Amino acid sequence: MHNLYLAALCAVVPGLGRKQIVKLTQRLGGARAVFEADAEALRATRLVRAAAVENFIANRSAVWPQKIAYFCQQEGVRLVAVSDEDYPSALRQASDPPPVLYVKGELPRTDYCLAVVGSRDCTAYGERAASYFAGALARQGIPIISGGARGIDTAAHEGCLAAGGRTVAVMGCGLDMDYPPENSALFRRIVRQQGALVTEYPPGVAPLPANFPARNRIIVGMSQGVLVAEAARRSGALITANIAADEGREVYCVPGNIFDHTSVGCHDLIRTGAKLVDTPQDILEDKDGWELHMRRHVSQPTIFDAVKLEKDAPAVPVTELGGRLLQVLQGGACTLEELTERSGADFAAVSMELLELQAAGLADVDQAQRYYRR
Structure with missing residues (x-):
């Protein structure tokens, strides 16, 4: 409920x-x-x-x-909340995870997923590259995440399925809509082959242009690395790559034809720090560094982390006042004065209780000794 x-x-x-x-x-x-x-x-x-x-x-x-x-x-759709055990753990650590996902099929349960993205208006070379990388990595047990769109996304999903792998299509609309319509058979195959269709949008939401940048953050959030197979300079795939860099995910790019405008975006990304890859082995050899790379970029615990930790952590006995203070702190950091006002207790009692909560590891205070947080 x-x-x-x-x-x-x-x-x-x-x-x-x-x-x-x-x-x-x-x-x-x-x-x-x-x-x-x-x-x-x-x-x-x-x-x-x-x-x-x-x-x-x-x-x-x-x-x-x-x-x-x-x-x-x-x-046959499940609602998976951010506090649920099967919510993608990498997505939970992202800066803006959806509070709830609509999921049709099975979410991957693995430490490593790779996103494959690129232009909708791609060349045969781009499609071949996306399919080649997705298939080779799927055969190594790596799930492939993409956006279900025509072009590079479709090639990545198809390559993964052909290799017997599991893939996730993150949609920019409700799951009652097949978009693009020509991929309806592909979406059914994804679910049959133990993959999943995922969205944060309720049924009835159309694939509006404004939905897709938000969709891209979920593609990135579910992945530890993002491969850009082909992208023009003004491609939406570049937005996804920039989100990945901001979230601490590795960004890989397939080099392209210097005379083809659809390669310019990838080459720009390589110039600014993305890793050039021309074989799937390049990514496999780099895979061991994904988790360490993400740890270096994970921000301070968010309210979403607090939900998960509260659900999983063993109970620690607290007093009635301690429980009230923790309830207040669930809403965010507070000063001692704010905690006193909202809890309805006196200043001295709140001060002593906060010391007990800190000793139990249930509360903390910033370096200036001003703001308390859960």
Whole structure:
């Protein structure tokens, strides 16, 4: 039920915002409580702007959780929340992971996945390169992540499937739509071959141009490395490569024909630090460094990490006041004064309880000794 209402919260547009939704579910005691909350209760959390609250209240009547549940049951789709064990761990560590995913099929359970991206309007050379790399790496047990689009994406999915591998297509629309329509048979094969179709968009959402940059961050987030098989200078694949660099993922590029404009984007990426690869072995030999590379770029724990840690960590006994303070800190860092006000306890009691929580490893304070966090 939590995942269903979490999906409903995310489906309200304009809504509350992805990161705010997870904080609100912690503050108010669950996704259903947030979905059904009145404007006063939402404003009282101080987690969202008044305008966002008004938009949410005005638009939520158009979203029926029962409709989402019916779609998932009829189409064999699962809702996977960021706090669930089978949520992709690499995606959870990204800077902006979706609170919930719609998944049809099986998500890969492995330490390494490779994204293969490139232009929709590609050459035969680009298609061949994408298929070649995807197939060779799939035979080594590496799942291939791509976007299900025509061109390079299609070649990567096809190459992986032909090699007997598992692939994931991340969609920029609801899973009730096959986009592009000519790939409907491909999408069915992906699911049959123990891969998955994934999206953050609820049923009924069309493949609007604005959806695809957000889709690309999921492709990157699910992968430890990104291979750009072919890209022009103004290709969407370059946006994906830039997201990958920002997220600490390795970026690989296949070199192309110097006389062909579809190779210019890859060559620009190579000049600025992407790794040139001309055989799948180049990536396999570099694979052992992926995890270390990601660790160097992982940011401080986010609210999404807190959800997962809270679910998995063994319980530590705390007092009633300690529980209230931790509940307040679920919404973000607070000063001692803010904790005193929100908990309703006196200053001295809060100070002593914070020391106990820090000793138990349940709370921390910044170097300036001003802001406490969970």
